[in-house]
């Protein structure tokens with residue numbers, strides 16, 4: 001993997017990739033075509049893992065719909081076009097289970113991505129991400145490139161964005177629980193805890209991505225999930241346990257709940273990797289919170 005370029009290399013997913021040249025926004029703005037082309041001409045990678053994206057949790061998606069559409073559609077369009085022009089042999093890009101149609105029969109499978117309108121809370125992000133699949137397939141057909149997409153469920157882990165308002169549920173809750181413990185206040189959680197999610201550890205996404213980079217050749221994207229669906233309430237109980245919080249948990253039902261569930265089948269992944277061992281949410285959260293507590297000053301928040 002000597003000449004593999006990782007866009008978004010210092011973020012949640014990029015930092016979980018074991019090798020490669022890791023780019024960050026300090027190296028250039030991938031929304032800008034000329035800066036993107038200059039980076040790719042400079043590094044002339046033969047493989048790319050494209051992790052860079054404008055992401056956020058429920059509230060972030062609802063608040064910044066225009067920016068989430070523009071930033072992601074520009075970043076993805078530029079990265080794939082620059083990859084084509086400098087002769088990159090393989091690109092792995094990320095979609096997400098949140099880009100699926102909201103009104104669809106579960107479990108989610110690879111064939112259902114474009115079969116309807118996404119959820120109202122994040123349709124701009126969802127459509128921008130869906131176009132990465134379209135651009136990849138279009139380029140593969142016209143230019144003979146080998147651009148593939150993977151579809152993770154809700155990822156968590158080290159180097160995430162622990163923003164209290166706009167972050168994803170687990171990093172936001174870890175940060176809020178930490179502050180509640182520090183300040184001896186209640187630990188406020190959004191909703192009633194009944195929504196269901198499939199959380200996957202960033203280190204598993206790192207390993208599965210490196211497998212896809214060297215082994216996955218299909219046009220159709222592939223779901224990366226562990227089929228371990230849990231309630232937000234259960235996830236909260238693990239955050240409380242690993243943070244050693246003994247105060248009161250308060251449920252704020254005025255806050256958005258988003259989709260009730262989005263279970264994804266990993267039948268296709270298992271057809272390739274029948275014995276892959278996923279990290280349990282308990283173990284992954286334990287490691288993430290230990291890292292969080294020892295790196296609090298430096299984390300993104």
Ligand code: GFB
Nearest residue numbers: 057058061096098122168169172189190191195256257258
């Ligand atoms: O992670 P999250 O924001 O995104 O929320 P989605 C997951 C669930 O956690 C929702 C609940 O039911 C929230 O109501 N929740 C409870 C909280 N407390 C909190 C909190 O403090 N912060 C947050 N954020 N949630 C996202 C998409 O949907 O999934 C993104 O909007 C992205 O585009 C991501 O793709 C993977 O799972 O609902």
